[in-house]
Amino acid sequence: MAQSGSYIAFISYSHSDRYWAEWLHRTLERYRPPRHIGADLNKPTRLRPIFRDQAELSAGPDLGDSIRSALDRSSHLILLCSPSALASRWVNAELAHFLTTHSVDRVLCVLVGDSQPGKSLLECLPEGLREALPVGQEPLAADLRVGGDGRRLARLKLAAGLLGVGLDLLVQRDARRRTRLMMAITAAAVSLSVAFGGLALAAIDARRLAQRQAAESEDLVAFMLGDLRGKLEPVGRLDVLDGVGRKVLDHYARIDDDRLDDPALAQQAKALTLLGSIRVKRADLPGAEQAFASAAATSARLVARAPHDGTRLFDHAQNVYWLAFVQWKLDHVAAAERGFAEYARLADMLVQIDPKRAD
Missing domain, CATH: 1.25.40 (Serine Threonine Protein Phosphatase 5, Tetratricopeptide repeat)
Incomplete structure (x- = not known):
């Protein structure tokens, strides 16, 4: 658990990427980790507080005492990687200062915007981070670009990195939670339709259920393209990937x-x-x-x-x-x-x- 006066993470970003920085700040602080993780005193029960500088830095010669202090007291650095961030003096300065007091595995990357399409992950990172990484190692990264991980999977990747747990654990827990939520919504819809003859209400709930199912299928696609493929393809379990792919495409066929x-x-x-x-x-x-x-x-x-x-x-x-x-x-x-x-x-x-x- 974070000590008093410390931060779970420091979000470093170019102010042209403010939209994504605000979204990450909000969605991570609202995320509720699985209850059993909180039983481990070395892990946080909530992903907050998270530090995000909300003002443009001045044209002064350095970061300033308040920024350096926040970096020193942050457990992780969440680095938003975009062309503007790579060119930002302050993003590079925040990264350099963080690495003076923390190991490189405490840096979590998020690809946003048009972050050099077609280039590898390492080519999208600031030079200072590439030089700090051991040979052959890549940082934990979430991809919020078009065709990337999507918001839900990106949030789970970052949460897993901040909590120090496996992504599979959070994906499975999130799927179970959404299943319970859908069952509750379905039950509520049935009760309302019986009580009020609410055909209109049932239609609204059905639409919401379909939207949640669509989001779940998109997460499954991202998981299939990333982690699941990486685990099954090397051991020759292509039949499992084929089966997962058919289930996803059955969903898309209905849309x-x-x-x-x-x-x-x-x-x-x-x-x-x-x-x-x-x-x-x-x-x-x-x-x-x-x-x-x-x-x-x-x-x-x-x-x-x-x-x-x-x-x-x-x-x-x-x-x-x-x-x-x-x-x-x-x-x-x-x-x-x-x-x-x-x-x-x-x-x-x-x-x-x-x-x-x-x-």
Whole structure:
């Protein structure tokens, strides 16, 4: 548990990323850790207080006594990583001071904004943090960019880092909590509908339930793309990943794509692409063709919403290529030729968007 006058964490950010800093501050302080964790006196029962400087720093020569004191009394540093943060004198100064009194594993990173799309995690970090990390080690990081972890999984990743517990523990606990909540809402809806003949109320509750189920499915996609894949793929349990992928896609099949925002649509495209690659490895080429065709259709809708977004265009081109490749392996020659021609057209568009990138 944090001592009196200390902070669970210090949020370091560029003020152009104020929105995300405020959201993180609010959502982490409201988070309630599992009760049994509080029985361990070395772990906090709540994730507060968290320090966030709410004023622009002056043009003075250093951080100031109050900022240095807050950094010294903070257990962790939550570092918001964006192009503006990397260029910020004060973000780099706060990181440098924190590392003089804390180990590098106390730094938790959050990728926000357009944080160098296409670059690795290490390339998105400040130079001072990259130099402090042991060779081959990456910091705990949550990705709040479009197509990243999503808000709920990002919050759970940071909570796990602050509490010093495994992410699986918090994901399972969060799923159980939301299941109980949905059951309570369902029970309440039934009671109200019986008592008041509340068809309108039941419809409202059903919509809320569907929204919660959608959020849970998006979390499952993020978990499948990250932690679950990392654990199952090395031991050859691709059948389990395939089964999880089908459950997620069954959910998306019941939702009108026009109702999905860009992050949700990007999550759906990533899940479909992963499912296609899993089926290729399992030699299920007809299944892979179906998955890549759906992935290409989904990524095409994302490109239509932002035609000049190079990252979306690149992801779509990859789906088109792999669909054509699988069709070629299936001896669907005409379809494969059309796909490879479309891939070449998309590659030309990428060159026009960014001529300096030969890759």
